Amino acid sequence: MLDHPRRRASWWPVPRRSGTVARMDVADPRRFFLERFGLSDRGLEHVLGTALERRADHAECYFEFRVNQTASLEDGVVKKATRNVSQGVGVRVLAGTRTGYAYSDEVSLERLEIAARTARFIADERGGDRALPAPSGPRVPHDLYALSEPPIDAPVPDQVALLARLDAVARAADPAITNVLAGLGTEHRVVLVVNSAGVFVGDVRPLVHLTVTCIAERGKNRQQGTYGGGGRLPFSALTDGRAERFAREAARQALTNLEAIAAPAGTMTVVLGPGW
Numbered sequence: 001m002l003d004h005p006r007r008r009a010s011w012w013p014v015p016r017r018s019g020t021v022a023r024m025d026v027a028d029p030r031r032f033f034l035e036r037f038g039l040s041d042r043g044l045e046h047v048l049g050t051a052l053e054r055r056a057d058h059a060e061c062y063f064e065f066r067v068n069q070t071a072s073l074e075d076g077v078v079k080k081a082t083r084n085v086s087q088g089v090g091v092r093v094l095a096g097t098r099t100g101y102a103y104s105d106e107v108s109l110e111r112l113e114i115a116a117r118t119a120r121f122i123a124d125e126r127g128g129d130r131a132l133p134a135p136s137g138p139r140v141p142h143d144l145y146a147l148s149e150p151p152i153d154a155p156v157p158d159q160v161a162l163l164a165r166l167d168a169v170a171r172a173a174d175p176a177i178t179n180v181l182a183g184l185g186t187e188h189r190v191v192l193v194v195n196s197a198g199v200f201v202g203d204v205r206p207l208v209h210l211t212v213t214c215i216a217e218r219g220k221n222r223q224q225g226t227y228g229g230g231g232r233l234p235f236s237a238l239t240d241g242r243a244e245r246f247a248r249e250a251a252r253q254a255l256t257n258l259e260a261i262a263a264p265a266g267t268m269t270v271v272l273g274p275g276w
Contacts (some may be wrong), residue, residue, distance in 0.1 A: 014027070015045045029203065029204060030200060030202055033063050040109075047112045051091060060122075062089065063191065063193075066190075067084070073183075076180075082157075149194065149236075166180065173255070176218055179215040180215070182213070184210050188206045207232055211226065212226070213226045218258055228245075229246065
């Protein structure tokens with residue numbers, strides 16, 4: 001328990017019963033981080049208490065867990081696929097006019113304690129005696145991007161089939177389309193912020209993005225066109241005809257560039273005058 005009256009943990013959220021986290025708990029980032037990394041409310045309270053020693057004014061922890069994957073198609077086949085997982089936590093301490101930062105790629109209470117002491121040491125300065133604001137009440141969990149299935153969970157065969165369909169659609173636009181390059185990227189990011197002012201809030205950020213590049217050739221003239229898009233959308237948003245529109249637009253641009261004429265060039269008259 002923290003020993004300073006203005007830093008007592010009366011505001012700390014009451015633990016809730018929770019079961020096993022399946023995939024990623026898109027509705028509750030707090031539960032996700034506590035269960036996945038073996039953290040606890042009491043442990044995080046102690047970390048913030050460590051950061052607030054020597055009369056620091058404010059401390060906060062920022063957690064992030066991210067999974068992203070990509071698949072790319074070229075010459076009619078999927079040539080590359082990647083999947084990366086990254087995670088980490090940062091601690092920030094404010095003391096007067098000074099700020100200390102520390103972070104760790106390993107999310108555990110032991111590493112959090114080390115980061116808290118490091119950030120406190122960097123910001124070591126006697127803080128003021130102003131009271132910290134109390135939370136107005138419990139924050140209602142909300143999902144800004146209410147997706148029943150995050151795009152990161154789209155089956156791999158479905159992703160490969162989408163890329164193959166784009167290749168066929170683009171090539172069907174004109175025999176001059178000689179190659180199609182398509183890249184599909186999906187991401188799922190979970191963040192959580194906990195601070196000494198009583199804030200305990202998280203966010204889930206799904207993301208999907210698709211890019212199509214078409215190569216068109218006629219004789220020695222070789223041009224390309226690129227189009228794409230995405231957003232915090234389900235994977236199904238790309239299977240309702242939107243992805244095919246990307247492919248057709250990329251093909252249209254490439255074919256238009258084939259017809260482009262050279263801009264005027266060569267020796268030209270230059271008029272010089274005083275000033276700009």
